[in-house]
Every structure is written in C-alpha cells, then in structure tokens.
Amino acid sequence: MRRTLVILTIQTLVIVAAVVLSIPAGSATLAQDDTSPSTFARLDGVTIYFTEESREATPFDRSPQGLSRFAGLLSALGADIKSLDWRADIPEDADLVVIAAPTRDIEDYQSARLWAYLNNGGALLIMADPILYSEEDGVTITEMNSRALRRDRGLFLLTWAGYGLRAREDVVVTEVGDGQLDRDLMTGELNTNHPILQGVTGPLAIFSARSLEVDASIQAYDAQPLVYSGAEYYGETLYVDYLQLNTEDFTPGTDTARGRLPLAAASENSMTGARIVLIGDGGIAMNGEGFRSAPSNSAGFVFPANVQFMMNTIAWLVGADSAETETFVFPTPGPTATATPIVVATPTPEPTPIDEAESADEASG
Amino acid sequence: MKRVVSTLRRKVPALALASLAVAALFAFGLVGLPARTGHAQEDDALHVIFIQGRRPLETTGISNVGPEGLSKLADIFRSMGAEVSYQNITTRLSDDTDVVVLARPMRTMGTIESAYLWDYLERGGNLLLALDPEGIYLRSPSVRGANIRSRIGRSALPELFDADYGIRLYDTFVAEPYVSNASVETINTMYSIAHADAVSNPITAPLQQYNLPVWVWGARHMRVEPFVIGGQAHPLFYSDRGFGETSPDIFPSGITAADAATVPVELNLGEDFTGRLNVGAIGTDLRTGARLAILGDSEIIQNGFGLVSSGATPRYPANRIFVERLAAWLLELPEEEWPNLPAGFSWVMLDGDASDWPGRGPLSATDPAGDSAQPAYDLQVMRGYADNRYVYLLLQSAEAPEEDVQVSIPLPAEGSNAPAARVVASRAGIVVEREGTTSELVRDAAMGIGSGIELRLPQRLFNVETIRVAPCVGSGPGQEPLDCFDQALTVPNTPMLAPFDWALIDQPLATVYTNGGVYIRTAPGTNASIAGTVYNGTTFAVLGRNADASWVEVQNGNFRGWMAAFLLTPNHDLTLLPDVSAPGN
Numbered sequence: 033m034r035r036t037l038v039i040l041t042i043q044t045l046v047i048v049a050a051v052v053l054s055i056p057a058g059s060a061t062l063a064q065d066d067t068s069p070s071t072f073a074r075l076d077g078v079t080i081y082f083t084e085e086s087r088e089a090t091p092f093d094r095s096p097q098g099l100s101r102f103a104g105l106l107s108a109l110g111a112d113i114k115s116l117d118w119r120a121d122i123p124e125d126a127d128l129v130v131i132a133a134p135t136r137d138i139e140d141y142q143s144a145r146l147w148a149y150l151n152n153g154g155a156l157l158i159m160a161d162p163i164l165y166s167e168e169d170g171v172t173i174t175e176m177n178s179r180a181l182r183r184d185r186g187l188f189l190l191t192w193a194g195y196g197l198r199a200r201e202d203v204v205v206t207e208v209g210d211g212q213l214d215r216d217l218m219t220g221e222l223n224t225n226h227p228i229l230q231g232v233t234g235p236l237a238i239f240s241a242r243s244l245e246v247d248a249s250i251q252a253y254d255a256q257p258l259v260y261s262g263a264e265y266y267g268e269t270l271y272v273d274y275l276q277l278n279t280e281d282f283t284p285g286t287d288t289a290r291g292r293l294p295l296a297a298a299s300e301n302s303m304t305g306a307r308i309v310l311i312g313d314g315g316i317a318m319n320g321e322g323f324r325s326a327p328s329n330s331a332g333f334v335f336p337a338n339v340q341f342m343m344n345t346i347a348w349l350v351g352a353d354s355a356e357t358e359t360f361v362f363p364t365p366g367p368t369a370t371a372t373p374i375v376v377a378t379p380t381p382e383p384t385p386i387d388e389a390e391s392a393d394e395a396s397g
Numbered sequence: 398m399k400r401v402v403s404t405l406r407r408k409v410p411a412l413a414l415a416s417l418a419v420a421a422l423f424a425f426g427l428v429g430l431p432a433r434t435g436h437a438q439e440d441d442a443l444h445v446i447f448i449q450g451r452r453p454l455e456t457t458g459i460s461n462v463g464p465e466g467l468s469k470l471a472d473i474f475r476s477m478g479a480e481v482s483y484q485n486i487t488t489r490l491s492d493d494t495d496v497v498v499l500a501r502p503m504r505t506m507g508t509i510e511s512a513y514l515w516d517y518l519e520r521g522g523n524l525l526l527a528l529d530p531e532g533i534y535l536r537s538p539s540v541r542g543a544n545i546r547s548r549i550g551r552s553a554l555p556e557l558f559d560a561d562y563g564i565r566l567y568d569t570f571v572a573e574p575y576v577s578n579a580s581v582e583t584i585n586t587m588y589s590i591a592h593a594d595a596v597s598n599p600i601t602a603p604l605q606q607y608n609l610p611v612w613v614w615g616a617r618h619m620r621v622e623p624f625v626i627g628g629q630a631h632p633l634f635y636s637d638r639g640f641g642e643t644s645p646d647i648f649p650s651g652i653t654a655a656d657a658a659t660v661p662v663e664l665n666l667g668e669d670f671t672g673r674l675n676v677g678a679i680g681t682d683l684r685t686g687a688r689l690a691i692l693g694d695s696e697i698i699q700n701g702f703g704l705v706s707s708g709a710t711p712r713y714p715a716n717r718i719f720v721e722r723l724a725a726w727l728l729e730l731p732e733e734e735w736p737n738l739p740a741g742f743s744w745v746m747l748d749g750d751a752s753d754w755p756g757r758g759p760l761s762a763t764d765p766a767g768d769s770a771q772p773a774y775d776l777q778v779m780r781g782y783a784d785n786r787y788v789y790l791l792l793q794s795a796e797a798p799e800e801d802v803q804v805s806i807p808l809p810a811e812g813s814n815a816p817a818a819r820v821v822a823s824r825a826g827i828v829v830e831r832e833g834t835t836s837e838l839v840r841d842a843a844m845g846i847g848s849g850i851e852l853r854l855p856q857r858l859f860n861v862e863t864i865r866v867a868p869c870v871g872s873g874p875g876q877e878p879l880d881c882f883d884q885a886l887t888v889p890n891t892p893m894l895a896p897f898d899w900a901l902i903d904q905p906l907a908t909v910y911t912n913g914g915v916y917i918r919t920a921p922g923t924n925a926s927i928a929g930t931v932y933n934g935t936t937f938a939v940l941g942r943n944a945d946a947s948w949v950e951v952q953n954g955n956f957r958g959w960m961a962a963f964l965l966t967p968n969h970d971l972t973l974l975p976d977v978s979a980p981g982n
Contacts, residue, residue, distance in 0.1 A: 119560050120560060120561070120626070120627075121519065121561065121684070139553065139556070140507075140508045140511055140512075140552055140553035140556075141511070141515075141553035141554075141555075141556035141557045141560075142553075143508050143511075143512055143553065144508075144511050144512040144514075144515035144516070144553040144554075144557055145515070145557070147512035147513075147515065147516050148512070148515050148516040148518075148519035148520075151489065151516045151519075151520070152519070152520075185508065186508050187508070189507070189508050189509050190508060190509060190512050193509060194489075
C-alpha cells in the first residue's frame with residue numbers, strides 16, 4: 033500500500049516536472065488555476081479555407097506542428113474548415129483564407145488569386161514562421177525559413193502595397209548573456225485598442241517570430257500593430273550563423289533595430305472591406321506551441337491568451353466580432369486537469385487463522 | 398351587391414396578374430436588351446486603358462505614334478465610341494474600365510503586375526495582351542536597343558490563364574522553316590504568315606470565309622484547350638510549318654559581333670514544340686464574364702506593322718479586319734455594329750455564289766443556250782474582272798454545275814515555240830498543263846462551285862497586258878469539254894486590290910527593299926530578259942536560289958522570275974534554300 037502510494041506520487045511529480053520543463057526556459061510559464069471562462073464569437077456559417085500547397089501547417093495534423101486544436105476549436109464554434117484548391121479561383125463561400133507557416137513560397141499565380149479575392153472583400157490570415165526545421169538521417173536541421181514569404185517578393189509585395197503589412201526576414205531575439213540569444217518570449221505588449229485584443233488579458237506566448245513592418249500612416253487602408261515584443265528585443269538576420277557559431281551580436285545596419293517590434297498586425301482596406309492579419313510566428317497556433325495543452329490532447333491550454341487572441345483574430349477577420357458568443361471553460365492545465373484515477377489498493381486477503389494443533393492432527397490424520 | 402363583391406374578388410387577382418404581366422414584360426424587355434457584362438455598366442461611355450510607362454514594364458503605348466506605337470489601335474477604339482487613355486500598372490485598375498490593353502512589355506511581369514491584371518479580370522474586365530517572344534532584340538531608339546525580358550512564362554499569368562481560360566502561354570519563338578540566327582537579328586526580317594484557325598469565332602469569321610492569313614513579326618505560341626471548367630477558349634491563328642524554339646539565346650544581345658546569339662536556331666526534340674502552334678487566342682470566363690485576348694506578337698497591333706496603311710487603305714487588310722473586330726469584341730459591341738470590311742478590295746468569297754460580286758465593274762459574256770445536252774454544263778454567262786494580282790471569273794450554266802465539273806482555260810502562248818498551255822480547274826486542284834511537260838500546281842488559284850463556278854487565277858499565268866479568256870467545262874479529267882464559250886471575254890482591269898497574295902502562303906518570303914522600281918527577270922543574271930518591274934514593299938514567295946544565293950527565284954500573284962538577292966529582305970536564310978538554277982533542278 034505504501035509502495036503504491038509512493039509510485040503514484042513519483043508519477044505525479046514526473047508529469048508536473050515534464051510539463052514545466054517543456055515550456056521554453058525563461059519565457060512562458062504555465063498558467064495556473066486559470067479556470068476563468070473564455071468567451072468566443074460563434075462562427076456559424078463561416079467557411080475557412082486553409083492553404084496546404086506550400087507545405088503549410090494543416091488543420092488536420094494532430095502532431096505538435098499541426099493546427100488541429102486551433103481548427104477543432106473553430107469547428108466547435110460553427111466554422112466550416114476546408115482545404116483550398118489553388119487550381120481554381122478562391123471559392124465564393126470563402127470567408128477567410130489561412131496561410132499558416134508555409135515552408136515554400138506562395139506562387140505568383142496564387143498571390144494573384146489572393147489579391148483578386150481580397151479586392152472582392154475577402155479576409156486573409158498569414159502566419160509566417162522564421163525558422164524551418166527539417167530532419168535528415170535522424171538529425172534535426174534548423175535553418176532560416178527563407179524560401180517562404182520573402183519580404184520583398186511575391187505575396188508580401190502585394191500586402192505591403194495594398195495593406196501596409198509585411199514581415200522582415202529576421203528572428204526577434206534578445207541576448208541572455210554569454211552571446212546567447214533567446215527567441216521565445218511572453219509578451220504583454222498588446223494594442224488593446226484593437227478589437228482583436230479585447231478580452232485578451234494574459235501575455236501571449238511567441239515561439240520564434242519575424243518582426244513586421246506596418247505602415248500605419250494615413251492610407252486607403254488602416255494598418256495597426258497588435259502585438260509587440262519587449263523593448264530589449266531586436267531582429268537578428270543571421271540567426272542560423274548564431275546557431276552554428278553559438279554567438280552573435282546585434283549588427284547595426286543589418287539587423288532590425290532594437291525596440292518594441294511588431295509581431296502581429298491587422299489591416300483593413302476601407303475601399304474593398306478586405307481584412308488581413310499578419311502574425312510573425314507560425315507556432316502561435318500550433319498544437320505543440322501556442323496551443324499546447326497539458327496533459328497533451330486535452331483542452332487544458334497552457335497559454336489561454338494565445339487561444340483567445342487567435343479566436344478573436346478569426347472573429348475580426350470574418351466580421352463575427354459582434355456576433356453571438358459562446359463561452360468555454362477550459363480545464364486548468366497540468367496533471368490535475370485530467371481526473372487522476374483514485375487508486376484503491378486491492379485488499380490483501382487476510383490469512384485465516386488456523387489452529388496449529390488441529391492442523392497437525394489433520395496432517396497426521 | 399354580392400355579385401359586385403364577387404366580381405371584384407375575381408377582378409382583383411386578374412388586375413394583379415395583369416400588372417405582374419406588364420411588369421414582367423417590362424423587365425423582360427430590359428433583360429432582353431444587349432447588356433454589357435464589363436465594368437462600366439452604370440456609365441454609358443466605354444473606357445479603354447492602355448498600360449504604358451517606362452517602369453515597371455516599359456510597354457509600348459498610344460503616346461508613341463511611330464512604327465512601334467499603338468496610336469492607330471487607340472484610334473480604332475475611338476472610332477467605336479470608346480474613350481481612350483493610358484496609365485501605368487502601379488495601382489489597381491479602375492472599375493469603370495471596359496478594356497485594358499497591355500502590349501510588348503520589355504521588363505519583368507512581376508507579382509504585382511500579374512496580380513493587378515488578374516484582379517481586374519476577376520472583376521469582369523476585358524483584357525488584350527500582346528506579348529512578344531522572350532529575348533527578341535529590338536534596335537529601336539524608343540527602347541534604346543534592348544532584349545525583351547518580360548519573363549511572362551515564369552509569371553503568374555500562364556498558370557492563371559491556363560486554369561480559368563484554357564490558354565497556356567509558353568516562352569517560345571515560332572521559327573519558320575529556313576530561319577537562321579541571321580534572320581532573327583532584327584524584327585524586320587521576322588515576318589511570316591499565320592493562318593486563321595478553322596474553329597469558328599466571330600472575330601476571325603471573315604478571315605476564314607476569305608481564306609485570309611494575318612501577318613506576324615516574330616511570335617510566341619500558346620496552347621488552347623477546347624474544354625475548360627467555367628471558361629471558353631478559341632484559337633485565333635496558327636502556324637504549323639515551323640517549331641517553337643524555347644531558347645531566348647537565339648537572339649543577339651546587341652549589334653556588335655560580341656553580342657551575337659549563343660544558341661543556333663534549331664529544333665531540339667524534347668525541348669522545342671512542334672505541330673500546330675497557336676499564336677493568338679481569345680477566352681471568356683463564364684463566371685465573371687471577363688474576356689481575354691492574347692496575341693503572341695505585339696507587332697500585329699502596332700502602327701508600322703500590322704496596322705500600317707496608305708491613307709485609308711491598309712497594307713495588310715486581314716490584320717486590319719482582325720484588329721477592328723477584336724476591338725469590337727473586347728468592347729462587347731453587338732455584332733451588327735462591328736466595322737465593315739475595308740473598301741477597295743476584292744471581297745469575293747469563292748463559294749460559287751454571285752451575290753458578293755461587284756455590281757458594275759465586271760464585264761460579262763454570254764454563250765448560246767442549248768449548245769450542250771447537259772444543262773449543268775451548258776455555259777450561258779461569264780463575268781470577270783481583275784484586281785492588282787488576280788483574275789476573277791464567274792461562270793453560270795443553265796443549271797447548277799455538278800461537283801465533278803472541270804474548267805479549262807487556254808493560256809496565251811509564252812513564245813512562238815512555246816507549247817500550248819491551259820489552266821485546268823477542278824475540285825482536285827488547279828494546275829497548268831503544257832504539252833510535253835508535267836502539270837504544275839497553281840497554289841494560289843482557287844475554285845468555288847455553287848449555283849455557278851467561281852475562279853481566282855493569278856495574273857502571272859496570263860503574262861499579257863490584256864487578258865482574254867474563253868473557258869470550257871467538262872465532266873471530269875480526261876473528258877472532252879461539253880461546252881465552251883464561243884467568244885473570249887476581255888477581262889477588265891479594275892483599281893481593286895487583292896486582300897492577300899495567296900502565292901505567299903507556306904513559302905519562305907522576301908520583300909523588295911529599294912527606292913523606286915527594280916526588275917524581275919526571267920533567269921538569274923542581269924543579261925536575262927526583264928519580266929517586270931516591282932516596287933518597294935512587294936513581297937514574294939522564294940522558290941529557290943542560284944549556286945551562290947546571289948539570285949533567287951521568286952513568285953507572287955503577278956510575277957514569277959528571278960531577282961538579285963541584295964534587293965530583297967528575306968525572312969529566312971537564303972543559303973538554306975535549294976539551288977534551283979542548276980540543270981535538272
């Protein structure tokens with residue numbers, strides 16, 4: 033009995049330790065006892081198309097790199113989730129197109145279709161990841177995601193010209209001593225004037241981000257930063273060199289200047305009604321990062337602010353920000369979120385007392 | 398009282414129905430009006446925008462009144478009631494634009510330009526694109542000597558046009574036979590002929606009816622799919638004699654020897670394209686109503702090339718007809734408002750029907766009735782006239798001729814010792830028969846059988862000042878004539894012009910490039926007798942050359958003879974032609 037209890041206690045400690053250690057060091061922390069309800073806009077009748085041709089993260093992928101939780105939540109709110117077929121025009125029922133962390137560039141003909149779709153009042157969510165992970169012979173290779181969504185080519189030429197948004201080709205980092213750079217951050221630097229940030233109370237967890245350029249001057253569009261890094265961050269353009277040499281410094285003229293760097297931004301074109309949200313981090317909605325849960329595959333979101341932010345983003349993009357809402361109460365993340373089975377020790381049968389003499393008699397009998 | 402109420406009850410629905418019917422009729426009447434699906438529906442004026450500007454694309458435009466300019470195309474649009482203006486492609490194309498024209502981009506068609514055009518099409522706009530082959534070197538001052546580097550093939554447009562319109566652009570140069578690097582050094586030596594496709598469409602219908610090819614000056618090709626989901630595509634013109642060269646390095650990069658081409662013009666199987674190569678196409682997006690026209694050659698619509706004219710008379714009437722009808726189609730004008738065929742040309746459809754014959758000009762001759770036992774071969778009336786290239790004859794018999802009818806026309810003797818010759822025309826073709834020699838096919842002659850017999854014969858066959866003809870008709874090859882005209886008709890010359898010189902079809906070509914007139918001779922060398930005088934701009938089919946290619950044998954509707962090569966601007970490499978001057982050739 034005592035041994036069983038000891039084992040259970042050790043198991044619990046191991047799980048707790050695993051959850052805590054799995055959070056990037058020095059950054060995100062586990063949300064504790066967040067049992068406050070989350071309210072999201074209903075998305076009934078909303079059709080959301082996810083692109084997949086440029087090796088994006090997909091809504092049907094349940095791996096840590098997938099978006100299945102994000103998409104599942106959208107679906108639970110009433111949205112219809114579909115994959116986009118680029119071979120034809122973007123369907124007329126598309127309320128939103130999501131491009132999530134592509135690793136190959138969006139082709140020009142796809143950009144042209146997107147452009148026409150946006151000019152017809154469409155909505156677009158782009159999540160641009162700065163880092164590309166690949167595996168070769170069992171070795172994980174980290175490189176800059178330089179083949180997708182280049183700052184001065186393709187789709188970003190259009191979003192910059194028409195919506196004042198594009199992402200730089202850098203990684204938002206800060207020095208943590210000994211030449212080490214930290215690219216994961218928790219940030220509470222939020223533009224709470226924007227409808228997307230309404231109700232987002234906690235800090236957002238960002239897992240490697242590209243800094244954004246946002247043209248917030250007076251234009252036919254209204255572009256606004258949504259989320260900033262802390263003032264100590266800069267945009268490292270040679271991050272892969274840092275990974276190889278393990279030391280890197282801010283290089284004036286090459287790296288993005290230090291300061292509150294936009295990490296997410298929204299733009300709305302007043303003439304067409306089109307809306308775009310650009311997020312410099314693809315991981316913000318991935319199962320294994322921004323939508324991480326503990327225990328895994330549960331609704332105990334480790335970063336509930338990320339969930340709120342993403343849901344608000346979708347609601348704003350599809351114009352559902354004033355629609356009917358639904359409230360979820362997510363379980364507190366961590367081992368306690370899952371009902372721990374109460375282990376009841378199986379009673380050991382007590383030996384029936386037997387009279388020794390009698391026994392002996394039987395033996396002898 | 399009850400009856401009144403009941404009558405009213407019956408009448409109210411009847412009145413309502415009547416009102417509805419009137420409203421429906423009114424609505425139907427409105428719907429029945431020709432509605433334009435383009436952008437400017439709320440504005441009566443038609444708006445045409447030409448994309449021009451040095452950056453980003455460096456297209457040719459309407460501000461250029463020189464040979465490369467599009468000012469004549471702008472005038473065509475204006476003649477149809479459109480307001481014409483230009484802008485650069487740096488902003489979104491306006492909703493009130495009916496047609497956008499983008500011709501000969503010299504620089505890269507990038508993401509933004511492609512997206513702007515596509516967005517415009519997706520809003521139901523109509524677009525004319527004229528795109529030259531990649532790499533052509535233009536010497537003109539307006540581009541300061543530069544190669545075309547539009548990179549269309551790598552842009553978004555081929556993928557989009559293919560998916561939604563069924564038109565796939567390729568980065569090729571349609572190389573006609575006998576073309577070499579030397580003959581693609583300048584745009585002036587890249588001229589050739591493209592045939593109107595047999596797939597019917599309203600734009601090229603007259604070109605099909607009159608068998609009129611169009612002139613092109615170096616073209617790229619495109620694939621046109623007949624079946625497209627949500628779209629429609631029609632091929633306009635094609636070439637099927639050459640191949641689609643895929644290397645842009647066949648062109649020079651400048652005018653010095655160091656700038657010479659690095660790749661020979663040659664067919665590389667597996668890389669280059671063969672077969673019927675479309676050099677123009679139109680498409681419609683059935684969802685948006687957008688109309689797209691793509692020409693694989695911008696010279697077709699340029700002032701000094703396809704639209705060149707002498708006063709009101711176009712030098713290339715087929716090009717003119719095509720461009721005018723294309724403009725009307727893009728403006729979505731009703732067909733009855735489309736321009737007429739240009740005046741002054743022989744618009745005779747060779748279908749055996751007299752209805753399209755000129756009213757007063759052609760003279761006629763008669764033949765007694767009943768001098769043939771078979772009414773279908775009983776010649777009665779002949780009409781005829783000549784334009785600047787051809788003789789046109791219309792023969793009418795007592796009844797409509799049979800399909801196997803054969804017409805023979807004796808030709809004037811070419812000399813005192815020359816063998817007797819005659820033209821023999823039948824469904825199988827038109828040949829010249831000379832006693833003691835094999836028959837020679839006359840490629841540019843044509844025949845039509847309907848209620849009568851129509852013939853088009855090149856004037857060179859007659860080779861006399863005054864052409865007299867006395868045709869006979871028979872029932873087939875080897876048969877004695879069943880009837881002949883007793884008296885010859887003197888064919889009157891008229892000031893009309895042939896809309897095309899059909900002798901040039903499917904041949905390497907050469908154009909006279911000289912001041913004043915030059916001689917065409919009966920044999921190579923200046924000692925040979927003079928067959929005629931020709932003038933600057935006259936184009937010939939080249940049949941062959943002499944040993945050192947200093948003289949070439951040429952032919953058009955008027956003449957066949959030899960000319961000194963230095964007087965000609967050929968569209969091919971003369972040295973690649975067969976030597977036809979040697980005995981036995």
